[in-house]
Amino acid sequence: MCLAIPARIEQLLAGDSAIVNLGGVKKEISLALVEDVAIGDYVIVHVGYALQKLDPDEAERTLALFAEMDDFQRGTSA
8 A cells, every 4th residue: 555645846846856844843845746846835745755745635634644543543532
């Protein structure tokens, strides 16, 4: 199974690279597979590559679901 995670672009770097925020963790990724990406955009990231841009509302819903699953596993859900 593969897991691709929504991440917000925080900084654009030279050479088709960017710094993204993955749940508070900053990571350098490749943008070689996507076009027209700007700071603040969300992308789907898999093994260090942005695969596609993601609608901001969809990204927020997906991240909220991940947080809900984490809360449930920790036994802290309401």
